[in-house]
Each structure stands twice: as C-alpha cells, then as structure tokens.
Amino acid sequence: MGGTTKASAGVRLGGRSARVREAVLRAALELLEESEVSDLTVERLAGRAGVNKTTIYRRWRDLDGLIGDVLLQLGIQRVPIPDTGDFDRDLAELAESLREAITGQAGGKVMTALAVAATRSERAAEVLRGFLRERFKKAEIIVTRAVERGELPKNIDGIAVIETLGAPFYLRLLVTADPIDVTFSQRAAAAAAAAARAGVFRDGAPLVALS
Amino acid sequence: MGGTTKASAGVRLGGRSARVREAVLRAALELLEESEVSDLTVERLAGRAGVNKTTIYRRWRDLDGLIGDVLLQLGIQRVPIPDTGDFDRDLAELAESLREAITGQAGGKVMTALAVAATRSERAAEVLRGFLRERFKKAEIIVTRAVERGELPKNIDGIAVIETLGAPFYLRLLVTADPIDVTFSQRAAAAAAAAARAGVFRDGAPLVALS
Amino acid sequence: MGGTTKASAGVRLGGRSARVREAVLRAALELLEESEVSDLTVERLAGRAGVNKTTIYRRWRDLDGLIGDVLLQLGIQRVPIPDTGDFDRDLAELAESLREAITGQAGGKVMTALAVAATRSERAAEVLRGFLRERFKKAEIIVTRAVERGELPKNIDGIAVIETLGAPFYLRLLVTADPIDVTFSQRAAAAAAAAARAGVFRDGAPLVALS
Amino acid sequence: MGGTTKASAGVRLGGRSARVREAVLRAALELLEESEVSDLTVERLAGRAGVNKTTIYRRWRDLDGLIGDVLLQLGIQRVPIPDTGDFDRDLAELAESLREAITGQAGGKVMTALAVAATRSERAAEVLRGFLRERFKKAEIIVTRAVERGELPKNIDGIAVIETLGAPFYLRLLVTADPIDVTFSQRAAAAAAAAARAGVFRDGAPLVALS
DNA sequence: GAATAAACGAGACGGTACGTCGCGTCTTTAC
DNA sequence: GTAAAGACGCGACGTACCGTCTCGTTTATTC
Numbered sequence: 001m002g003g004t005t006k007a008s009a010g011v012r013l014g015g016r017s018a019r020v021r022e023a024v025l026r027a028a029l030e031l032l033e034e035s036e037v038s039d040l041t042v043e044r045l046a047g048r049a050g051v052n053k054t055t056i057y058r059r060w061r062d063l064d065g066l067i068g069d070v071l072l073q074l075g076i077q078r079v080p081i082p083d084t085g086d087f088d089r090d091l092a093e094l095a096e097s098l099r100e101a102i103t104g105q106a107g108g109k110v111m112t113a114l115a116v117a118a119t120r121s122e123r124a125a126e127v128l129r130g131f132l133r134e135r136f137k138k139a140e141i142i143v144t145r146a147v148e149r150g151e152l153p154k155n156i157d158g159i160a161v162i163e164t165l166g167a168p169f170y171l172r173l174l175v176t177a178d179p180i181d182v183t184f185s186q187r188a189a190a191a192a193a194a195a196a197r198a199g200v201f202r203d204g205a206p207l208v209a210l211s
Numbered sequence: 212m213g214g215t216t217k218a219s220a221g222v223r224l225g226g227r228s229a230r231v232r233e234a235v236l237r238a239a240l241e242l243l244e245e246s247e248v249s250d251l252t253v254e255r256l257a258g259r260a261g262v263n264k265t266t267i268y269r270r271w272r273d274l275d276g277l278i279g280d281v282l283l284q285l286g287i288q289r290v291p292i293p294d295t296g297d298f299d300r301d302l303a304e305l306a307e308s309l310r311e312a313i314t315g316q317a318g319g320k321v322m323t324a325l326a327v328a329a330t331r332s333e334r335a336a337e338v339l340r341g342f343l344r345e346r347f348k349k350a351e352i353i354v355t356r357a358v359e360r361g362e363l364p365k366n367i368d369g370i371a372v373i374e375t376l377g378a379p380f381y382l383r384l385l386v387t388a389d390p391i392d393v394t395f396s397q398r399a400a401a402a403a404a405a406a407a408r409a410g411v412f413r414d415g416a417p418l419v420a421l422s
Numbered sequence: 423m424g425g426t427t428k429a430s431a432g433v434r435l436g437g438r439s440a441r442v443r444e445a446v447l448r449a450a451l452e453l454l455e456e457s458e459v460s461d462l463t464v465e466r467l468a469g470r471a472g473v474n475k476t477t478i479y480r481r482w483r484d485l486d487g488l489i490g491d492v493l494l495q496l497g498i499q500r501v502p503i504p505d506t507g508d509f510d511r512d513l514a515e516l517a518e519s520l521r522e523a524i525t526g527q528a529g530g531k532v533m534t535a536l537a538v539a540a541t542r543s544e545r546a547a548e549v550l551r552g553f554l555r556e557r558f559k560k561a562e563i564i565v566t567r568a569v570e571r572g573e574l575p576k577n578i579d580g581i582a583v584i585e586t587l588g589a590p591f592y593l594r595l596l597v598t599a600d601p602i603d604v605t606f607s608q609r610a611a612a613a614a615a616a617a618a619r620a621g622v623f624r625d626g627a628p629l630v631a632l633s
Numbered sequence: 634m635g636g637t638t639k640a641s642a643g644v645r646l647g648g649r650s651a652r653v654r655e656a657v658l659r660a661a662l663e664l665l666e667e668s669e670v671s672d673l674t675v676e677r678l679a680g681r682a683g684v685n686k687t688t689i690y691r692r693w694r695d696l697d698g699l700i701g702d703v704l705l706q707l708g709i710q711r712v713p714i715p716d717t718g719d720f721d722r723d724l725a726e727l728a729e730s731l732r733e734a735i736t737g738q739a740g741g742k743v744m745t746a747l748a749v750a751a752t753r754s755e756r757a758a759e760v761l762r763g764f765l766r767e768r769f770k771k772a773e774i775i776v777t778r779a780v781e782r783g784e785l786p787k788n789i790d791g792i793a794v795i796e797t798l799g800a801p802f803y804l805r806l807l808v809t810a811d812p813i814d815v816t817f818s819q820r821a822a823a824a825a826a827a828a829a830r831a832g833v834f835r836d837g838a839p840l841v842a843l844s
Numbered sequence: 845g846a847a848t849a850a851a852c853g854a855g856a857c858g859g860t861a862c863g864t865c866g867c868g869t870c871t872t873t874a875c
Numbered sequence: 876g877t878a879a880a881g882a883c884g885c886g887a888c889g890t891a892c893c894g895t896c897t898c899g900t901t902t903a904t905t906c
Contacts, residue, residue, distance in 0.1 A: 016870090017881095017882065017883095041860085042861075051883085052883065052885065055882075057863060092419035115385055119249055120247075129388055132386060163382065164402050170382045171374065174385050175329075175385070176344075177336065186418040190409075191402070191412075194408075195401070195402035197409070198405035205401070207394070207397040207398075207401065208302075208303035210304065228903095254893090262852085262853090265855090265895085266853075268893095272894090442857080458753075463888085464889085465887065473858085474859065477856075480857080483889095485888090510841050511841055513841075541670050542669075542671040547810065554808060554809055582820065589801040589804040593796065597748055597761060597762070597765060597807070598766075610797075611841070612828070612841070613797050613824070619827075620823075623820065674865085674867085675867070676866075676867090684879090685880060687870095687879070690869080691878085
C-alpha cells in the first residue's frame with residue numbers, strides 16, 4: 001500500500017483526516033460507478049482510496065455508515081426545489097432532477113447499496129429513511145405553495161404527493177430495472193399532479209368501500 | 212425428515228425429491244417470517260428443513276435461485292385479479308390484495324430478499340423482474356376492461372397504471388419502512404385511478420415542457 | 423495456492439483430511455526451522471501448507487492447539503527411555519536425547535512457541551504442562567530402577583530428579599540462550615545424579631534451617 | 634534504556650520526565666500484578682499510567698524495552714547476596730530470595746513477559762540475558778568464598794552452580810506452572826550444593842562416556 | 845426381486861470478506 | 876517549540892457464509 005507518501009512538494013496541506021475522509025468517499029463513488037453494488041467491499045474500497053482497511057472501520061463503524069455518508073454528500077449537492085409558480089411545472093422539474101440524481105451512475109447505485117445495507121443494519125436503515133424523509137419534507141413546499149396559490153384543494157397531504165411522484169423511480173431502480181427516462185419521469189410527475197388535483201390526498205378523502 | 216406423506220396408494224409421483232423441495236421452500240418461508248432477511252443463510256435453511264446443505268445447492272445452484280422459487284410459489288397462490296365491473300373498485304381490490312401479500316410476514320420479506328439477491332445475481336434479478344412483469348401484465352386487464360366499458364380513454368398504457376398503483380408499496384417496503392395500511396393502499400389505488408382518468412397514461416399524452 | 427490439484431495420476435489416495443493435517447503440521451515444522459518463533463502465524467502457515475486459513479481454524483480451534491499437536495507429533499517419535507543398568511549412564515543418555523530434541527532446529531522452537539502460547543491460552547498451557555508431566559513421568563522409571571538396584575536411597579522423589587536434570591535445558595532454551603552442548607548436557611545429568619545420590623530428593627530430606 | 638538511578642538526596646535530576654517514567658513503570662507492575670501477562674499492552678499501560686501512548690514510545694522505543702526496564706528496576710531492589718560463612722546456608726538463602734522474587738506477584742510475571750518479548754525482539758532478549766548473566770555473576774561469589782574456605786574443590790565453575798540452582802525455578806515459572814514453595818526452593822539449593830560438593834562443576838570433571 | 849442409477853447425508857475444503865486488536869509511526873493541535 | 880492527543884499504516888486475528896467436492900448411503904426405478 002505504501003502509505004500516503006505522495007506529498008509532491010512540501011505541500012503538507014493540513015487536515016489529514018479530512019483528506020482521508022474525502023479520498024474514501026470519492027473512492028466509494030468511483031467504485032460504484034465502475035462496478036456492481038455488491039463489489040463495494042471495505043477491502044476494495046480501502047485499496048482504491050489508498051487507505052488502510054482499519055482506518056475505514058475506525059472512522060465509520062461499518063460499511064453501512066459509510067454508504068450513508070456517501071449518500072448524504074451526494075444529497076448535499078443536489079437539492080434544487082423548484083419554484084416556478086406553477087404546480088405542474090414544479091413537479092415536472094422535481095421529477096427531472098430526481099431522474100438525474102438516480103440516473104447519474106453513482107446516484108442509483110448509492111441508493112441501491114444503502115437499501116441493501118438497510119436490510120442488515122438498523123443504522124443504515126435509519127440513514128436511508130432519514131434521507132428520504134428529509135428530501136420529501138423539503139419538496140413538500142411545492143404542494144404548500146400550490147395550495148396557497150389555489151391550484152390545489154386545502155388540507156392536502158403534501159408528503160403523500162411527493163411520495164407518489166417518487167415511488168415509481170424507486171420501483172424501477174430497485175426492482176424492475178426498467179429504464180428511467182424523461183418520458184417516464186414526466187409521466188410520474190403528471191400522475192402525482194393529476195391525483196393531487198383530483199383530491200386523492202386530501203385528509204379526509206373518501207375511499208372506495210371495500211367489501 | 213418430514214413424514215413420509217407418500218400420498219395415495221399407487222400415485223408414486225416423484226417421491227423424495229418433491230418432499231425435499233417442499234421442505235426447503237417451507238423452511239425458507241418460516242425463516243423469513245421469524246427472522247431478518249439477512250438471516251436467511253443456506254446453512255440455517257438446511258438445518259431448518261432437515262436437509263443437507265449440499266442438497267440445496269444441487270437443486271437450486273445458489274441461494275438466489277431458491278429465493279426466486281419461494282417467491283414464485285407464493286405468487287401462484289395469490290393472483291386474484293378482480294373483475295367487479297367498476298374500475299375504481301377493481302383497483303381498490305387489487306391494491307388491497309397487494310397490501311395483503313406484502314404485509315403478510317413472509318410476503319414482504321421474500322420480496323426484499325429477492326431484491327437484495329438481485330443486486331448480486333443476474334439470475335435473481337431476472338426472476339424478480341419476470342415476476343413483476345407477469346404480475347403487472349396480468350393486472351393490466353383491469354385497465355383494458357375499463358377502457359372497453361368506456362370508463363377510461365383509449366390508447367392507455369395499462370401497465371403504467373398498474374405500475375403507478377404498485378410503486379408506493381415497494382417504496383415503503385424497500386426504502387421507507389413506513390406502514391402499509393389500508394388507508395395507504397387505497398390512496399395508492401385512488402391515485403392511480405385519478406391519474407388514469409386524467410389521461411396521464413395515454414400514449415401521446417402531452418407532457419409539461421421542460422426548459 | 424490453487425488447491426491440492428496435484429493428484430499426479432488418477433491416484434486419488436483417500437483421506438484428504440489426513441493429508442491436510444499432515445501438510446499443516448509439516449509446514450509448521452518447516453516454518454519453525456527456517457524462521458523465528460514469532461513468524462509462525464496462521465496466515466503464513468496456511469500459505470506454506472497450501473491450505474486455506476479457514477481450514478486451519480476449523481481443525482485446530484487456534485494456533486495454540488496446533489502447536490500443541492506439532493509438539494505431540496514430535497514427541498511421539500522421540501521417547502527413548504534408556505535402561506543401561508547404570509543410573510549415571512541412564513541419566514547421561516536421557517540428557518543426551520533431551521539435548522538432541524531441544525537442539526534439533528524444530529524441537530526447541532516448538533517448545534518455545536508453545537511456552538509463549540501458554541502465556542495467552544490456558545489450552546496451550548495445559549498441553550505444554552501435560553506434555554512435560556508425561557515426559558517426566560516416563561523418565562521416572564530410571565530412578566525407580568536405580569533404587570531397586572540399590573544405587574539410590576529409597577523413598578526418593580523420582581520426578582524431582584528428572585526435573586532437576588531437565589531444568590537447565592529449559593533455562594538455556596527459554597531464557598539464557600546459552601549453548602546447549604554435550605558438555606552442558608552431561609553436567610546437568612551429573613548434577614542430578616550427584617544430588618540424587620546425596621539424598622537431596624528423599625522424601626524427608628533435612629533442609630537447611632532458614633532464619 | 635539504562636535506568637536513571639538518580640539516587641543521592643537533593644539531586645533533582647529531571648522533573649516531569651522522571652515522574653512520567655516512574656508512573657509508567659509503576660503502572661506496568663500494577664497491570665502485571667492484576668492481570669495476565671498478555672494483557673500488558675501499550676495502550677492499557679498508557680491509560681493506567683495516565684500518560685499518552687506516544688510518550689511511552691518516545692521514552693522506550695517499544696514495549697520490549699519497557700519491560701526490560703521494569704525488570705531492571707525490580708532487580709535493583711532485590712539483590713541480597715548472602716554471606717553467612719556457610720556454603721549450604723548461602724545457597725539456601727539465595728534460593729529463598731529468588732523464590733520470593735519470582736513468587737511475588739509482579740516478579741514472575743515480569744520475567745515471563747520479558748521471556749515472551751525476547752521471542753520477538755532481539756533487544757528484549759539482550760536485556761533478559763544480560764539481567765540473568767549479571768545476577769548469576771553476582772551470586773558467583775558465594776561459590777568463590779566457599780572455595781576459599783575450603784568447602785568446595787578448586788577450579789569450580791561458580792556460574793554453573795548458580796545456574797543449576799536457579800534453573801528449576803524458571804522451569805516451573807515458564808513451563809510447568811508447578812508451585813514454587815519453600816520446600817521446592819530449598820531442594821533446589823540442596824541439589825546445587827550436593828552437585829557442587831560432588832565436583833560436578835569442576836573444570837575438568839570426568840563425564841560419563843557416551844557410546 | 846435384484847440391479848442400477850439418481851438423489852441425498854455428511855462434512856471438509858477453498859475462497860472472500862468481515863470486523864477487531866495491537867504495535868509502532870506520523871500529523872495536528874494546544875500549551 | 877515541544878509534548879500531548881489521536882489518526883494512521885500494517886499485520887494478524889478469528890469468524891461467517893458462500894459454493895464445491897468427495898465419499899458412502901438411501902431411495903427409486905428398471906430389468
């Protein structure tokens with residue numbers, strides 16, 4: 001492995017820890033881009049990051065925690081909540097950026113990796129759920145604003161709208177593997193919008209009476 | 212091993228092999244019901260089924276294949292495609308039976324296990340996708356009939372309707388872990404219905420123009 | 423590494439387990455002969471034996487157990503208890519074979535390795551002690567016979583005689599690292615003999631009164 | 634390495650350094666007294682001494698060196714070479730103080746720890762051997778005096794006498810784990826004395842002729 | 845009903861990865 | 876500027892699970 005002996009000049013730029021952290025996260029992204037989700041092992045990761053296995057365990061108790069971090073880091077850079085003044089358009093743009101996030105090589109893989117990890121580790125599950133919850137919460141404002149503009153009925157469950165919009169993406173990502181293209185993305189947005197307009201997500205919406 | 216159950220007198224249809232196969236599949240279901248998805252290991256499974264590890268590998272090549280079989284077996288018993296004469300009601304009942312399938316202890320776990328397996332094994336992925344595809348295809352007739360009855364516009368993508376209905380279930384199962392209760396299930400059905408009625412799934416439905 | 427694919431012809435000589443066991447024990451001896459005691463690691467050992475690390479752990483719970491086995495195997499081949507009819511000569515020959523056992527490359531190293539292991543593992547300690555106890559016990563007969571011949575006083579603690587003879591070897595092996603040559607070995611034998619003759623090891627031998 | 638041996642009253646040599654040194658050595662003794670030899674790790678030691686790990690490495694390069702120092706410090710306080718005017722009694726008292734040193738909780742453990750360390754580190758081995766050599770050398774005078782008094786034949790190898798006396802202690806400490814009590818200790822002394830009197834350790838003592 | 849082929853039981857093995865421990869070095873921070 | 880704090884590289888540990896292999900034993904089918 002030969003240590004970090006690079007230090008091309010006398011650079012020595014402070015914060016080894018930060019450097020290591022960064023290197024590992026970047027390596028994780030690279031590995032996910034290049035290979036299968038199941039190929040993301042701690043050992044390979046360490047090798048790729050030029051870091052020792054133990055270091056990874058010291059910093060992130062386990063792989064699950066690390067993947068969570070990768071996701072969070074990815075998430076930070078991509079939270080454009082549209083505000084175009086038009087509900088349909090807002091949803092359409094939201095769907096589009098979700099599509100891009102999931103479609104961009106790493107994006108979907110990270111999500112998948114975390115979903116798999118959540119299967120084994122409660123911590124990973126918590127990170128995953130927290131991430132989604134926050135994302136949905138943030139997007140909820142799109143609905144709120146539409147309500148304020150009178151585009152939607154009041155007492156509407158904004159989170160449910162966003163969930164309806166997002167769900168098809170995750171189905172294709174995690175189960176179906178069908179392509180997630182713009183047409184698909186826009187249809188998901190349109191469906192959520194139509195349902196919202198139809199009042200499906202109102203708090204006391206009447207349901208079909210089952211037997 | 213399990214009782215001899217060798218069935219009525221002269222039948223003789225495949226003796227031991229069938230018995231073993233059944234024992235293993237049942238054991239898999241039991242294990243999934245009782246414990247975490249990640250606890251379903253070949254060794255535990257063999258122990259539970261009272262069968263040797265090698266036997267499992269002989270029959271199913273690998274664990275992924277086995278899980279696929281478990282799913283298929285589960286699926287066989289539960290494909291009630293409603294035909295009530297009413298589109299909304301059909302979707303509502305479909306959603307309800309999907310809810311039951313996913314909510315019943317084993318159901319969701321099998322799905323999850325297979326989704327995880329699909330991550331590692333192309334074979335598992337193929338089984339998973341094939342299963343969903345078939346299920347969706349079968350349910351498509353609900354839409355077809357609604358179109359014939361004039362409840363829905365023509366040229367509608369039936370599969371997409373079903374996909375929209377089902378997606379939220381998988382989101383909650385695989386990612387969010389939010390409860391999948393009747394209210395949720397009915398809302399998913401209503402949303403799909405509303406979107407279908409609004410013409411979102413027509414073949415040439417106009418999309419919002421993105422920048 | 424590549425497995426035991428040797429099987430030069432269709433030989434297929436039964437007993438893989440036995441073969442593996444033998445390969446590992448031999449490899450352990452080789453490693454001890456060639457390198458330092460502290461270089462005997464499970465990983466290196468596995469590599470040398472052409473066996474997988476896991477296999478070693480499966481067979482011998484830990485390295486300590488294995489070293490014990492190595493010792494026992496060595497011990498089996500070297501238990502010549504002399505019976506020359508002469509006490510001094512018996513001890514002299516015993517000392518000589520002890521010298522050879524300890525001096526032969528592997529011999530001393532195995533002993534040392536086990537002594538070190540005994541520090542960490544009660545099991546190793548037990549093996550080590552049991553080995554010595556048995557060895558001493560076996561040699562005790564030399565004293566018994568000498569007593570019967572009238573060469574030594576009665577009521578003598580035979581084990582103590584052997585212990586006195588052996589002790590200097592272990593001191594040099596484990597602590598002092600001084601050479602263990604024939605002169606040394608013979609002096610140890612002579613000392614034990616002299617002390618025995620002087621009645622030091624009689625059951626009720628008078629001791630010097632301290633303070 | 635070499636102890637600071639500050640000694641005479643007002644010297645005041647080194648303030649904090651000396652304190653740290655002392656704290657670490659004391660902590661090492663405490664740890665050895667309380668727990669197993671293999672539990673003496675640098676980290677635990679640092680924690681116990683209230684000192685940083687790095688500090689230990691700065692002062693002692695490695696753990697082996699430190700253990701050596703602990704031994705030396707222990708040794709300093711316990712070197713009473715008896716001079717009673719009687720050979721047997723001198724040996725008896727020597728044996729007794731050796732017994733006490735080895736039996737006192739820390740004593741044997743330190744010795745054992747160093748013996749283990751000597752296995753890995755040539756430095757530790759050197760310290761260990763040096764320690765023993767010096768101790769034996771110091772005790773040699775007992776023999777010298779006995780020769781001068783005419784109690785023993787001339788040309789006798791004093792060191793060998795002491796070695797013979799000490800060896801059984803180390804055998805029991807490092808290998809056998811049999812109890813080291815006063816009876817045992819006195820027998821060791823008596824054996825060495827008897828052998829010495831018998832002329833076993835004379836320079837040209839005749840040996841039994843081996844085939 | 846005996847012979848033969850297929851499936852199974854038992855269990856060791858190679859292999860990959862895991863997560864941990866301890867040593868000794870090196871950086872960063874704080875005094 | 877020096878020492879404490881602590882992250883890191885490194886090597887090894889012992890474990891879990893995967894899927895393979897061999898050999899001997901049942902079981903089912905075939906003659």
